[in-house]
Amino acid sequence: MRLLLVRHGETPSNVASLLDTAAPGPGLTALGARQAAALPEALADEDIEALYASTLVRTQLTAAPLAAARGLRVHIRDGIRELAAGDLEREPGDTERGRLYMRTVLAWADGERELRMPGPGGESGTEALARYDAVVAEAAGSGARTVAMVSHGAAIRLWTAVRARNLDADFAAAHPLRNTGVVVLEGSPDDGWRALSWAGALVTPAREGGPAGRPVDAG
Template identity: 35%
Template sequence: MTADRLVLWRHGQTDWNVTSRFQGQADIPLNETGVAQAYAAAPVLAALAPSALWSSDLDRTQRTAAALAAETGLEVRLDHRLREIDVGSWQGLRGAEVGAADPEAYAALRRGEDVRRSATGETVSEVGERVAQALTEIAEAADDEATVVVTTHGLAGRAGLCRLLELPFAHWRAFGSLDNCAWAVLQRHHGGGYWRVAAYDVSVRETIS
């Protein structure tokens, strides 16, 4: 069994998103705008008739997923592999602060290299591997022709999507970031069995069929 459609949904806005802090796996809650975003998006996603709802175990994703659970009656299932990238000691810092504390690593990050986010953090490649593994298992556990919504994070969702599509690392930045509470849709090709991008960075200001 394999799902036909995976919807990767980024969590709603947090105060750290607004102030451009490295959030990583810090358990920062949604702010009022983030909660409103989640409840505005929920009916649109519910119209896709999802049969399963998964989430990272961090609070901001769980609360985003809870809006769709309230709309659909689905249980929110948790998987820690869907967490955002671990930024280690960069957590809570802004870009300029990271540049001052770790100028070589920050310069490499700005160049698009697969740099470790601080000595104790992760690389994008590592995040892509763990998220793609989770997505593969989630899809394979679903019924054929099912739609599954997976609530995750900006970088983690993008990196996991690219790894699932088996794209080279250098391509991951080309997708751009998912906005808060926006989503990407992956559709399984029936003939080849591979995944393709059907929609990207969709929000409540847009609709998909």
């Protein structure tokens, strides 16, 4: 299966650099709406047969133009929502407490999966991966050859760092995903996943000409 993981369009919380992971979450800014409107053309070469979005409003608004252009139903699934911030919710991302969020996510990516985000509602890496895996498995079992999932930056970075055999925690740390950035993978839950491109840059396959996950010029 070909899997396209798409980050949602820009939100007011992105502009303010605030951690904002709770449901239903904010809508899109004017720029975010334009980013969403540009997705059908940006993905024109992809033969998308199934489209998913998370339970947060911003992903559904981002998916809507693509769904309309392709005549697709949007499958809403909680499993691909953003990683819950717990007590760090609404913290500015550039404060010490705000930086703890991504430090925890990257620790999960590096194998420390039983760490938890602080406070009520904070989840562990094991829990976050399990819910994301369940939605990917559902999509793989649908028979669709190409699936797009509109999800969230930290969740996409974690899942790909752990599940794509040619990416790792160092790659996730060095490569934030911009709004409506797309990660393209191929594989299956049984056979594993390989990242093909990250936000337009090709990804060197593990053991094939470069360090695992090293981006190369797409030409």
